[in-house]
Amino acid sequence: MGRSRSYEWEDPALSAAAVGQGTGLEFLREIAAGRLPGPPVAATLDFTLDEVEHGRAVFSLVPGEEHYNPIGSVHGGVYATLLDSAAGCAVQSTLPPGMGYTSLDLTVKFLRPITVDTGRIRSVGTVISSGRRTALAEARLLDEADRPLAHATSTCMLFPLPAR
Known part of the structure; x- marks a missing residue:
């Protein structure tokens, strides 16, 4: 009757220690x-992080039941996580060595429901504008036919990382 899923991850301190050592694009390419x-x-x-270039990041996910909310579709938090990841990493891909970022806000518009029948979805993030202290990015969540499922904008704060 029950379902289960198991997964593993690596120590996040390994990648955290590498942030800012090179450019943001180099860092993300190492993860990819x-x-x-x-x-x-x-x-x-x-x-997964599937693509990254200067000012653009693409993540993908195959929706499963483990992503569902109580009404039988993918939870909005999953949408938001994918959109925030794509927008934020698009910004990170533009950063020089020694700089970091954090999301200040995320505005999400849900356009279509996602279920296991939707198939692989992609979150494509792009930088709209970047200054010395903030950057604005957008992300689109798309199905396999490139139909929009959700849209988001994010403002990110840029800051120098402490010396290590």
Whole structure:
């Protein structure tokens, strides 16, 4: 009657120690290539960083029952996590060595329900504007036919990382 799922993750301190040592793009490429561990949340939800270039990041996920809310569709928090990850990593991909970021806000618009029948979904984040202290990014959640499932905007605060 019950269902179960198990997963593993690596020590997040390994990737956290590498933040800011090179550019944000270099850091994200190391994660995408598997040379640095991805964040534990990616293992928890089973999503991956598929593409990253300057000002753009793409994550994907195949929806499963483990992502469902009580009404039988993917929980809004999963949408938000994918959108926040794509928007934030798009910003991170633009950062020089020694700089970090954090999300200040995330505004999500839900457009279509997602279920196991939806198939693989992609979250595509792009930087709209970047200054010395803040950056604005957007992310689109798309199905396999590139139909929009959700949209988000995020403001990120940029800051120098402490010397290590």
